[in-house]
Amino acid sequence: MKKSRVKQLCAVALAATLGLSVLAGCGSKTSDNKSAATGTDKQELMFNLGSDPKTLDPGLNQSVDGSIVIVNAFEGLYKLDDKNKAVPGQAEKCDVSADGLTYTFHLKKDLKWSNGDPVKASDFEYAWKRVINPETASEYSFQMMYIKGAQEYNTGKGTADQVGIKATDDSTLVVTLAAPCAYFLDLTATPTYMPLDQKIVEANKDWATDAKTLVSNGPFKFTDYKIKDQIVLEKNDNYEAKDDVKLSKVTMKLVTEPTSAWASYKSGQFDMVYDVPTSEKAAAIADKSATVFPELGNAYIDFNVSDKQVDPEAAKALKNPKFRQALSMAIDRQSIIDNVLKAKQVAAHSFVPEGIIGPDGKDFENKKYFDPKGNVDEAKKLLAEAGYPDGKGLPQITLLFNPEGGNADVMQPIQDMWKKIGVNVELQTQEWKVFQDTRTAKNYQIARDAWGADYADPMTFLDLFVSTSPQNNAGYNNPVYDTLISSAKKEADATKRYEMLHQAEDMLMADMPIISLWYSNRTHGVKDYVKGIRKDMLGNIFFTNAYIQGKK
Template structure:
């Protein structure tokens, strides 16, 4: 998913892995009498304005946080990020692991009272794969038999492996066994939509009156560039566990203003803490740091569209030696120590830290592709070999970023580091929604990028760089890489599967269409009286079990 010291824990923190979420400030009464004495309302500043709240089109973390609290999938994720029953009360899996039969709970309803049917899932999954929908997440449903063929115009919807056999039964057939398929069904792009509502109004996702959902909260107000208001959904199957009456999600992009509002009590939770305040806030407990399975990186436009942006820059950046020189000129340790200052870890590969393989070791132990501190002399040597000694003959390169969350400070640091090898970069800032569109359309030379895991497996970081993926912002196209990813998805032996994924990352990092910078941690402001919220390692806060206790 695209990206922007705990005082009390009532769950065990991730010991050496990121396979567990964290529950914040859980009280012993689990939201009982004391919670009832407090006003059950939380105001949470998400920062950036979501590009869309349509599950088929939403790709950014702000939008998916809204969706994660307003919708519910066949499965939900527990504290270990493993699938547990959600809208499906149970499922059967065939011996060959290719067919999943989901049995929906009885009498499920949408927030408007319409019945939730298995056909709503079939409709939405096929809608997402429909090439006319132009979903960037279509590739995430290529696991379905016939899914890729339909999305590429080589098949039809009827051949896609998802079928509602009655109102409460959904039969799903996969192309190949997928060890994390159940976890995928808990992601926003696998959420259902109310077919009747969607087909009756093409702008349904822009209006709270038609933004019908099936999760713990319903959307009662949506003001673009300002806020989304969620209220308890009385039609939710598990409504008795929902303690909050209202969840106000604000979109104040300027983090200094948001932090001031948090400190004054106007916000109960803020998604980011200004870099200048991080260390002090962690020390005094006004902010807390959480594990985050995510990687911050730069995308280099190596697609055919790069020539239309600037043919000179496109020619330069098409040379792997230039790309590697840019990579080696960056001192990541300096960036995390002096710029971000929130416990981030310098990256040495694209797959995030915290995924434990079949051998019991972190996947990243085998992926140190370069010294995170950089190597200026080697960078200069590579530039000279590419025909640009000390940067002579190089055009000024354009580095694109969005200003939210202090990205400009990081880009400034990179700009200064590149100057040391003779590379001049011009910084260009675009507001979040515009930036996302520019990046997807590949109208850039170099751009800030980042990826939060959708599930705890290396594949979530790797398959987006296949040539068929709409999340492939850099436009990387290597048939050998594509073949390795396809092979890994079909491999049943866990260790062999991880070995193939390592080979794929070896190839990606040798070609270097992306420059990994650091592995995220997540620092947020969250008041001590906010209890029971689950902070996922995949950058989402779930408020289903949250409540307010002791707010003065």
């Protein structure tokens, strides 16, 4: 998910900005950690995660909520430190060949699963090949396509034995890439690359829904999981760095309604909440009952431009670039940020967000593709050019979104802005789990979407829209775009690679299968007695070094 290894892609300044810890007072000092471990405070944290994760299977997960759980229970070969740098996790070290194609990982000694089974190199080989296996149908399999033979196996043109992943003994994993990848070590820190205890997974079809079979190798282990109620993690005494873990228990509640969860937080029932209601953010940030965390991500709207359309008239409009551009131009993003979100987001003017530093030391963002404040007159002009002057002749179109996280507060003003140019859309909601499936199946017309980086490189955003990407919810299909992205993945020259990626974004913004809205951050409610929480730029929250100090 991040990026240090063969080449450093992000500047130290970016890491310092995005690697954030909530350390009130002097909580970052070792002496404070010791007092937390030996003091009178009960080392149990009650956290409202909010949405119920669709899955806790690392190889199938594709959402931030699931990732937050997974990164606290599992650990990959590498992990990210507090500067978002990839450092050894379950691996002791990694040797990289001179040509950048072969990675030899050496595991630490005496690693164990939470059930006491030994963690072996073959657990990584099994888990990674399981993601690639087409029968697994992992929507994150695209993150494995850097590995030699993975594309062929995933598309039925090769076998598992031909994939460049091999455990040569219990402590050595040799990985061969199809082409050099500057951020491969970062990828090994992501949930998709987490290991699995093969005998547990193969013996239990529904292993990821039961705490008894959710065997993990990270700082915490699962002790309870009740869907739509709670996920309970307790300190994993089999974790190799268990002495760094101060909390004895993290209870993640799944209260989906932010207002209800916030009321519980204010009354002291929660120590931390993931979502702060939109109407409460400004005041909460001001009185420091909530904290704004930077993230490398964006919020956007998908147009269904695929052939999977039920209404041919709606499909005709949605596939018209002028129509899509008109709707984008009609949105005043800054107004939404100032009057609705109120949490210091940055209005988007591109798809790749600000904050990714290129080989020239400059931000990848190099142009403004549109005015973030919009332009109603220009939007009306584009709509007329699309064949729908003042919206005349348009069929009924529906904007679909999940209600969790206060999304209705944003979609309603967007609906009003579109109405000003004559485009009337109906708002419709679906529960998060259902919504994800609906969007993936492209059984919608227009839908809310968002993406958080998996690693600090423009590719994590731009390869979403290749025609074969499982995350291409818009159904965008442009062979020239596909070729550009494929070529960029193989290009060793960093400057040339960035030139290709700029061309790809130019193409994406011209075709506009999506409307980019704002660059993300996230406001969490965190009590001042909760110390040592770490939030990375990808949106993950780590409880490994967290502790309670001074709770009344």
